[in-house]
Amino acid sequence: MTMEAFGEESFPQEPWEHRSWDVEPGWLSPEDLTRTRGHVPILYVEAVPVRVDPDGRVVSVGLLLRGSATTGQIARTLVSGRVLHGERIRDALMRHLEKDLGPTAFPALPQTITPVTVAEYFPWPGERLHDPRQHAVALAYVVPVTGECQPRQDALEITWFTPEEAASEVVCGELEGGRGSLLRQLLHHVGVL
16 A cells, blocks of 8 residues: 555645754754744753752752853853753753763653743843843753763763852852842752752
8 A cells, every 4th residue: 555545745835844954953954944943942951960868858960161152151050951842841851961971970860850940041141141142031941960970062061069159159150141140040940049
């Protein structure tokens, strides 16, 4: 039996079926990403890796050190990245945790993947959360990790702070785009502030 028997020829072809992809499926080319960032919000996941004691209390907060995509400077940041077209949120979160922390970090995601908060970044100066490249919406999580964290790709290192150190003016001031206020919000949610 041929596809014509199912009426396949009567459906118009989707525009992406004829496109030759020069990039990984689900990703936009750099040109398409720049154009898209100027027109629609981009979905991200962000996570604060933490270590917990046997009672489940947060005892350490991990912050990455990496080169900034917006300034080119070295800055502290959270685990962060875009969600691919067609990718589940859980899969995107696990992919970025592994990409930034290494395959032996062993993150413990909850059964339901409800974020602690939704962070919204705007390209205009003066906003609490700011990303000059785009309007971005990030689902933000606190994720316990139990294994060895070995930063990879563009993450240079991970530094573990006590919750009080992580929430300090000095450390929060090193986080780009207002992420210091997001970090404090996430730490407040887990009861350490």
